[in-house]
Amino acid sequence: MTKNWIPMSHAEGVAAKQAHVALPEGTYEREMSKEGFFGPAAHLYHQNPPTGWIDWEGPLKPRAFDTAKFADTVDCVWKARTLLSNPHCQYRHLAMDRAMDHLVRNGDGDELIFVHDGEGSLFCDFGHITYNEGDYIMLPRGTMWRLEPKTLSKLLLIEATNDSYRLPDKGLVGPHAIFDPGVLQIPKLDEAFLAQQKTPRQWRIVIKRRGQLSTVTYPFNPLDVVGWKGDLTVVKLNWRDIRPLMSHRYHLPPSAHTTFLASRFVVCTFVPRPIESDPEALKVPFFHNNDDYDEVIFYHKGSFFSRDNIHPGMISLHPCGFTHGPHPKAFAAGAKATKKETDEVAVMLDTRDALDVGTAADGIEFKGYAATWNPDGFRQAAE
Incomplete structure (x- = not known):
C-alpha cells in the first residue's frame, strides 16, 4: 500500500537552507x-x-x-558462529583452513558470503569458482556447495532467511552505474570441477532447514553436473569492481x-x-x-x-x-x-x-x- 505521509515543509529558527551544506556557525x-x-x-x-x-x-x-579475537577454525559451514540474528537474517562468522569433506545446502534462504581474508575454491551445482579477499559470493537457496580454502579463510555469512537477494534499483543513474552487471562472475564447469567428480567415495550433504540439520549420504559425488542453463546461479562480485x-x-x-x-x-x-x-x-x-x-x-x-x-x-x-x-x-x-x-x-x-x-x-x-x-x-x- 502506498504510504500517504502527512505533508509538511517548514523552517523554524536558525537552520541551513540545504541539508548537510553550510551549517549555521556553531551548530x-x-x-x-x-x-x-x-x-x-x-x-x-x-x-x-x-x-x-x-x-x-x-x-x-x-x-x-572484534572478530580478530576468534582463534579457532571449523570444518563445516554450519559451525559458523552466529553473531547477530532476527527472523529475517542470520549474520555469522566463519574461519576455515581445510577443505570440507562434505557438501552443504541451505534450505532456509539465500546465502551471501563476504571474504574478509584468505583465498581458495568453492565447488557448487554450477561448477567451480575461486575466491579471494574482498569477494562477495551469492548462493541461491538450495545450492549444494563446499569450500576448499587455499589459505586460512575468514568469512562473513549473511543469510536472507526465507528470502532472496536482489540488486537495488539504480534509478536515474542507470543499470551500469555503481557496478556493471558485466563484472559479475559465475562458476565454470572447468577441469577442477570435472576432476572432483571422480572421487570414488561416499558423499554427505548436510542440509539446514528451519535451523535444523539433516544429513543425506550418496554413494557418489552429487556435484556431477555436466551442463546447465537458465538465469539462476551463483554470482561473485569483488568490492574493487564497485564504483x-x-x-x-x-x-x-x-x-x-x-x-x-x-x-x-x-x-x-x-x-x-x-x-x-x-x-x-x-x-x-x-x-x-x-x-x-x-x-x-x-x-x-x-x-x-x-x-x-x-x-x-x-x-x-x-x-x-x-x-x-x-x-x-x-x-x-x-x-x-x-x-x-x-x-x-x-x-x-x-x-x-x-x-x-x-x-x-x-x-x-x-x-x-x-x-x-x-x-x-x-x-x-x-x-
Whole structure:
C-alpha cells in the first residue's frame, strides 16, 4: 500500500537552507527520517554534539565486537558462529583452513558470503569458482556447495532467511552505474570441477532447514553436473569492481551505496572515494536518528574516517532508536578537511527488524565502545 505521509515543509529558527551544506556557525546538524533516508525527514540544529553523552544505562547503547579475537577454525559451514540474528537474517562468522569433506545446502534462504581474508575454491551445482579477499559470493537457496580454502579463510555469512537477494534499483543513474552487471562472475564447469567428480567415495550433504540439520549420504559425488542453463546461479562480485556514487558538493546517505537487498534488510559497501571538496559541504557522515533500522558495519580494511578505536575485523552495532554519528576526532578532522579521500572498505547491514546478539558475539565485545564518543567522564569505559 502506498504510504500517504502527512505533508509538511517548514523552517523554524536558525537552520541551513540545504541539508548537510553550510551549517549555521556553531551548530551540529541531526537528521530524523523515515524509511532509512527515503521518507520524510527533519534536520535539527543543536548547540552541542548529539552524541556528547556522559553516561549510558540500558540495552540500547551502541556495541562493538572484534572478530580478530576468534582463534579457532571449523570444518563445516554450519559451525559458523552466529553473531547477530532476527527472523529475517542470520549474520555469522566463519574461519576455515581445510577443505570440507562434505557438501552443504541451505534450505532456509539465500546465502551471501563476504571474504574478509584468505583465498581458495568453492565447488557448487554450477561448477567451480575461486575466491579471494574482498569477494562477495551469492548462493541461491538450495545450492549444494563446499569450500576448499587455499589459505586460512575468514568469512562473513549473511543469510536472507526465507528470502532472496536482489540488486537495488539504480534509478536515474542507470543499470551500469555503481557496478556493471558485466563484472559479475559465475562458476565454470572447468577441469577442477570435472576432476572432483571422480572421487570414488561416499558423499554427505548436510542440509539446514528451519535451523535444523539433516544429513543425506550418496554413494557418489552429487556435484556431477555436466551442463546447465537458465538465469539462476551463483554470482561473485569483488568490492574493487564497485564504483561508488559521489557528489563533491553534498554528503550522500549510506543508502546510496546499497549493493544487495532483501525484503527486510539491505547490504551496502563503502569503498574508497574522494571526500566532498565543496568548502560548505559536510565531509563526514551526519548525526542522525535511524528509527526504522538496526545498523551494522563490518570494518574490512583501511582507515575508517568516521570512527575511532576501530580496526579491521571489528563489527559495530547501532540499534535503531537513538542518535549516532561520527566520533569526535573524525568530526574535527572533517571540519578541517584534512583528508581528500577515504581509504576504507566496510560492509554495512541495515535490518528493518531488531537484531539479537548471539553468545559468540558476547565473548568478543569491546565493552568500552559507547564511551568512545565522549571518553572523558564516562564511567562505563573501565568495564
